[in-house]
Each structure stands twice: as C-alpha cells, then as structure tokens.
Amino acid sequence: MKSTQLIDLNYRGRFAPSPTGPLHFGSLVAAVGSYLDAKYHHGKWLVRIEDVDSQREVPGAASGILYQLERLGMEWDEEVIYQSQRSGAYLEALNILNKQGLIYPCTCSRKEIADSSIIGLNGRVYPGTCLKNPASIKNVHALRIQTNNDPIQFEDILNGTYSQRLKSDVGDFVLRRADGIYAYQLAVVVDDAAQNITHVVRGADLLDSTPRQIFLQQLLGYPIPQYLHLPVVTNARGEKLSKQTNAASITISNALPQLVDAVHFLGQQPPPEILEGNISSFWQWAQQNWSVDLIAH
Incomplete structure (x- = not known):
C-alpha cells in the first residue's frame, strides 16, 4: 500500500x-x-x-x-x-527574543522549583518566580522565555491535531542553562x-x-x-x-x-x-x- x-x-x-x-x-x-x-x-x-x-x-x-x-x-x-x-547562531536568536522583552534571568534551584510548582505535561511547570521577582544577573542564572496561554496547535502527519497552552501546560522554559549551555528547544529551532x-x-x-x-x-x-x-x-x-x-x-x-x-x-x-x-x-x-x-x- x-x-x-x-x-x-x-x-x-x-x-x-x-x-x-x-x-x-x-x-x-x-x-x-x-x-x-x-x-x-x-x-x-x-x-x-x-x-x-x-x-x-x-x-x-x-x-x-x-x-x-x-x-x-x-x-x-x-x-x-x-x-x-x-x-553564535543560538546567541543571535536569544538576542532577538530578548529585544522582544521575553527573556528573563532565573536563579531558582531545582529544589525551589519543586517546592513551588505543579506537575504539567512534561514534568514540573515553572511558576514564574523570577518573572514576578526579578533575579539579579550578578548571580549565576539561567535564561527563561516568557510564555502565554494562547493555544498552540498543529497537525501531526501521523497523530493528527495536537494542542498545548504553554503557560499552564509547560510554563516558562529555559533557553540557556545556568552553566551557559543552550537548551535543546532553542538549538533545534535555530538549526x-x-x-x-x-x-x-x-x-x-x-x-x-x-x-x-x-x-x-x-x-x-x-x-x-x-x-x-x-x-x-x-x-x-x-x-x-x-x-x-x-x-x-x-x-x-x-x-x-x-x-x-x-x-x-x-x-x-x-x-x-x-x-x-x-x-x-x-x-x-x-x-x-x-x-x-x-x-x-
């Protein structure tokens, strides 16, 4: 067939x-x-x-x-x-997002996130702690992107319609880790x-x-x-x-x-x-x- x-x-x-x-x-x-x-x-x-x-x-x-x-x-x-x-390409993309006012530093430890988050589709949903109370960039920090709850929907060729609301299902996610390594989500999109x-x-x-x-x-x-x-x-x-x-x-x-x-x-x-x-x-x-x-x- x-x-x-x-x-x-x-x-x-x-x-x-x-x-x-x-x-x-x-x-x-x-x-x-x-x-x-x-x-x-x-x-x-x-x-x-x-x-x-x-x-x-x-x-x-x-x-x-x-x-x-x-x-x-x-x-x-x-x-x-x-x-x-x-x-260099990942940094360039990060700068474009930063100019849109969507990137913010996060100094939360895994324990702090675990203590204050809820469970979402892919593990714990970050509660936006460092968005509400901005972290000092003098400290070691990750970089997160601010999400929203507008539905993101696509048609998978095999699995059909799939939809998420990022803010509630996933939370603001990391684009660059505290150790300076770029996250998979950013790198794969840029590449x-x-x-x-x-x-x-x-x-x-x-x-x-x-x-x-x-x-x-x-x-x-x-x-x-x-x-x-x-x-x-x-x-x-x-x-x-x-x-x-x-x-x-x-x-x-x-x-x-x-x-x-x-x-x-x-x-x-x-x-x-x-x-x-x-x-x-x-x-x-x-x-x-x-x-x-x-x-x-």
Whole structure:
C-alpha cells in the first residue's frame, strides 16, 4: 500500500542524534523513518549531530554514529552540522527574543522549583518566580522565555491535531542553562531554520516539545516545518530504549535483518525474500513502498 502523501520535491528532512552512545534499535527506527520519508518524496536527507550538551556526550560517539549510518547504506545529502559549533547562531536568536522583552534571568534551584510548582505535561511547570521577582544577573542564572496561554496547535502527519497552552501546560522554559549551555528547544529551532528543514520526522517522545518549538519559530519569524512523530520503541518494562535504559547497540555485521525489523516496526510489509538480498535491494524496495498510512498510531 503506497502512501497517500503527495510527493513534495522541495522536501528537506533530517536525522539529529545526540552522541550519547551508538545507535540502538530505537534510534535506528527514527533514522530509517526520517530517511525513507525523505527519499519517498525525492527530497534531501541531512544529518545533524546534536552535541550542544557536552556533559552528556560520549567521546567517539558522533563519529561512531556516522560510521553506523554509512554501513547501513544511509547516505546524507549535505555536510554534517555539529551543534557544538553553532553557539553564535543560538546567541543571535536569544538576542532577538530578548529585544522582544521575553527573556528573563532565573536563579531558582531545582529544589525551589519543586517546592513551588505543579506537575504539567512534561514534568514540573515553572511558576514564574523570577518573572514576578526579578533575579539579579550578578548571580549565576539561567535564561527563561516568557510564555502565554494562547493555544498552540498543529497537525501531526501521523497523530493528527495536537494542542498545548504553554503557560499552564509547560510554563516558562529555559533557553540557556545556568552553566551557559543552550537548551535543546532553542538549538533545534535555530538549526532547523538554518538548514531549511521542511519536514521533521522523529520519535513521539518529542511530540510535547513541538508546541514550544513552534512558539519560538513564530517569535523568530521562522517557517514552521511539517511534523511526523513516529511510535517509540520500548523495552519489556515499557521504557523508551535509550542509553539510560541500557539499550544494546545495533550490530553492523548483521545490518540487513535489523533494517527489516525497523521497517516492520514502522508497519511496512517487506516480502520475506527481502532477507535474501542485500542492503542496496532493501533500500530500493523500502523507498518505493514507504507508506505513512501503515504506521501504527
């Protein structure tokens, strides 16, 4: 069953792993989904290494991930971008938001936030303590953005309508941490705009981050990509596969069966004899037969 999606020849997608370890089956599914959606549309597929948080980076992981992708037959179309080299772009965006009067310093500790906040969609909702009582920038501080309760709604290609009211559901969120590291929400928005990304295909664990990103895109005057959030791979305990849950690395020497398992997880229906071929023939079949309509949601 072919996808009912119209072909978009201007399609620009990306896979943006964090170098916290090698690819595991969960990250393989995200890579395969983003790659196939781009190739089905005859579009570009880019790779970005999201290494903005140096404290979480595992030495050698970035080059290891690129090596794994190459061995899996996944070819990126443009130069790999590294977030660790883009601090200037993030600062520029932060300054634009600051000129709009939306950025404020926050000196609250995690304990202070825990003691005074309520639980929202993504953990504790910051109660705006430092907005009501401005903090001194002489002290070590994070930078937060002031949100509002206007509904932010978008149509996810797979999951349909999704809506949030940021002030009550998430709260004013951090754009630069107290240690000077730029937050994921800001970095990903700046980089998607810089790379002219038109379609973001990623795991559904990031679905509730999307309204925050759309909020920033609107404020910065960036185009808003189309979003497709794929089902997340979990372990036997129902936990998302990750380094924290000890997810095993994929085995490059056994690449083809793992690629077939990945498309099966995404609802695709490759013929059994595909395992008798090679990686090249697998990708040829997968690109021609990719169908978002088959993905469970």
